Amino acid sequence: ANLYLYSRVLRQWQATRRASAFCFRRSLSSTAGLDSDDVDVAIVGGRPCRLASGGDGNVAASSSSRKLRVRLLEAGKLPSSQPAAATAPDGSFSNRAVALSPSTVAQLRRFGAWNDADPRIAPVRRMRVVESDSDAALTFDAAQIGGNVSSEGALAYVTELAPVVSRLVGQAAKAGAQLCEGCRLESIDGDNSFDRQPFLHLRLTNKSSLRTRLLIGCDGFNSPVRKLAGIEAVDVPYPRHKAMVATLEIDGPDGLNGEAFQRFLPDGPIALLPLPGRFASLVWCSKSDRISHLIKTSDREFLADLNRCLATGPAPAAPLVTAVQADSRASFPLGFMHANRYASGRIVLAGDAAHRLSPLAGQGMNLGMEDAACLSRLLLEAASNGADPADPAYLLDYETQRQRQTQCYYWSD
DSSP states (O other): OHHHHHHHHHHHHHHHHHHHHHHHOGGGOTTTTOOTTEEEEEEESOHHHHHHHHHSHHHHSOSSSSOOOEEEEESSOOOOSSOGGGGSOTTOOOSOEEEEOHHHHHHHHHHTOOOTTOTTOEEEOEEEEEESSSOOEEEEETTTOOSSOOTTSOSEEEEEHHHHHHHHHHHHHHTTOEEEESOOEEEEESOOOTTTOSOEEEEETTSOEEEEEEEEEOSOTTOHHHHHTTOOEEEEEEEEEEEEEEEEEESSTTTTTTEEEEEEETTEEEEEEEOSTTEEEEEEEEEHHHHHHHHHSOHHHHHHHHHHHHTOSSSSOOOOEEEEOTTOOEEEEEEEEEESOSEETTEEEOGGGTEEOOGGGOOHHHHHHHHHHHHHHHHHHHHHTTOOTTOHHHHHHHHHHHHHHHHHHHHHO
């Protein structure tokens, strides 16, 4: 009963804040009082999530007569707006592949950042999950289950990350966002409190500065924005384990034929995701010293070890891996991270800056894209009501909605 009452009071407070914004602060619409170098929203880091936050037309153009000014700050070099995969050699795939949920793909379609005709995209229609020391197995078939399945009958879609990012770059530019390369955030001057000042003053490493009403940090699990904002996080590295990725070739002309395969081993799980044709993307989690050995060893020894692990146990036979693409083996650290707050004053976090999951969950980019979609909707609502984009009523809504979903994954990770 107390939780119910709290929920009702909270929603009433949010409604009151929004009504106040609509009735009394329309004159303070987002672009009012901005100098030529000031922006409404500055977005730092985290390419897919960041570009989705700034690339949606709902963010870049409000329902008012003037557009929100959005600036995207990239410490490195932005990729070309032309999909990189279009120029990739035949029979070659990047080891940076992602499994996107149907809802993420629908969001990318709305952005104009998804090409259904791209021959380098592979739908996942089935998934097998097996144990190593028993015959326990689970099979998920899109043809037999409902729920989060696309209209094309796919549980997910596997694609290289590069073409998705390239299309998001193009759509962000079309939506009117300013794209700035070589701009690394160095410091935030002044008070971050929403009520005490109308802007944040950002200092950048290229000796320039910027004033923004709202700063969105999408800059990874080591987020400088989160640290500069003083937002604490539960951050637990896993130094004894690592993950590796690689691009593989599977026996037979159809490869995995739209099936994802995962086997749980005592030292960690192995997952194979289908790519077009006979190719597959590998994610393998194990002890750090073993992953280091697998990265350095010969192709022949690597394939023998991989196929032995895939075939371990009495569960149904695994796919046979026949080759590993040259220079595709790479490793990365593992860890758990969750920010205590997603919003503080005029700063809000999204993507890996707010939450970090195991790569075997396959939800990192999907959660980041859902963060971007939720934040986009609330920024549009704030702009429509003439409110400041950093109004706590909207940012609290964002934090509440997103933490409810991400915490479900943490409890099951």
